[in-house]
Amino acid sequence: MLLVGRGIIAALLGALLVSACGDKESGRVDPADHAAFYLWAGVRPGPEVARASELYILDGEVRRNGERLVALHPQAPRLADKRLWLVVRTQTLEWNPAVRSVILRDLAHWAAASPGLQGLQVDFDAATAHLDDYAAFLRELRAVLPPRYRLSITGLMDWSANADPTVLARLKGTVDEVVVQSYQGRTTIPGYERYLERLARVPVPHKVALVEGGAWREPAALRSDPLFRGYVVFLLNPS
Template identity: 30%
Template sequence: MRFGFSILIAALLLAACERHDAPALDQQLYIWQRQWTPAHDAALRDSRESFSTLRVLALQAFPNDGWHRARIDAPLLKHDGRPLIAVIRLDGQLKGLDQAQVTAQILQVVVDWQTQGLTLSGVEIDHDAGNARLPDYIEFLTHLRSALPASLPLSITALPAWLGSPQLPTLLATVDSSVLQVHAVSDPRRGLFDPEQARRWADDWGKVSRKPFYLALPAYGVALLPDAGGAPVVESEVPVERDGQRRELLADPLQLSTLAKALREDPPAHLAGLIWFRLPLPNDRRAWSLTTLRAVARGDALSSRLGLTFSEYDGLYDIHLANPGNLDAAWPAQLRVKARGCEGADALAGYSLQQSADLLTFTRLRDGRFPAGGQRAIGWARCAFIDQGGSHVDP
């Protein structure tokens, strides 16, 4: 009898432990292209297993440029089948929010998406209001909440600066959830992202919020250009027509992987998941590759394995750089290939070639990023013999 009682106690304790285990953090994805292309098909397909929900840019309002709809591919989103949240970007430089006009625009987006066969799981408002304007923002959100269908959740993108406002609890009470954005260029010396600061903000947000919140994390880079007064101008998805040397800032996948692991193991109160900005397309030169993004979101160990591959036909060798790992890497500084009896050789874009009797040396001419799982030609050579096992890659 005593043995059976012990088993019962152990089972109850185990069940109690299981009930208190933190749920796995949801992984979601922003789609932020205003103009959809055929490349979205493969990107959505390859992201489906790793990200549960799509938050899709639907509409933007600018101070001097009015309203702009994103040209989404509704049949593609319908076929994808994941929950959809329409994101409305209201530029922070707008002088004010006309409740009637903005609400009408948002409701029209909801109707148009539904007419195209899309089922919305929510609406997100992205508005970088200053602390002094939070009372007006609360009034607008209250109005919008009353105008939207009661069954349609409303969320907002939120700024860490709002933690200093006494209006924050009231603001969060007006919506169903919030998305804390912890990536921005506030100080170029600190880069695009500070993981320690992001963790502190998330912990502090969890102490204020009584509703679920998400953390928006960066999977991209930007360039900084000086303006006439010396202050930085940020170039991201859209090129800035301005001369000047660009300083590239890139969110580090290794840093983000470490932070995501810590958040999974010890999440702040009310943290429901992570949202990654943004879905990368093949021509998105400032975003992580989808291979790296998926690996970080899943918590996989990260590694890049740069190496050279060769294809030969009748003594003509095409030389390729390959990265079969899951971590994007910088273009290698130098590549060396042992070769004999070379009649001719040349480097392709991005590298120069120095040739000696038994060595081909390719030297990087400019910086670049090499995507995980990618391959690119870096040169060719017509040689009697190439020692493929004798090649060397210098990072």
């Protein structure tokens, strides 16, 4: 009976271990394994937000006409215990001057409510062929940002593989970090491994954005990349 009992106990412990580790070994992005998250408009915060150390929260969006910032998070978040980024999603680089004024106002409001505010992130899908234009836009934006705010941007994986190194170098000294997107919609982009193997070509500190539930196996090169700073998970509502 003692041998049978030990066998049952071993089986139960094995089942519990598989249950606890299954998400980590499944090749899928589990928010429980991470501490930094994107929180977009309309996404219901889960328990991972409460324990997060860093949040990127969408404040608003600049539409194609560039006329104004459409507010998507009207109240400044009060999160004293977290590092926080105010994110502006933009469809254009042709901003009305009033857009920058509104962003600066929002940054001041967020900083007053959340002392852990790091700065501004611009979320823009800059094609590799037009990265030089984007770098010029960012230099102008950096010039009007108060020095206490850091500047973050999202980036495409294609930059690491195909961007001109001299153009990539123009980001250095202007932006403080690049968060490279490895997904589109709810799905990880196929072939992400071969792009991220070359991420060290981006000469500023960089993170990789993952989508909740998306396929993921960490490329070995990331852990030896001296400028790699970890992951940010884009949270989703259940489908």
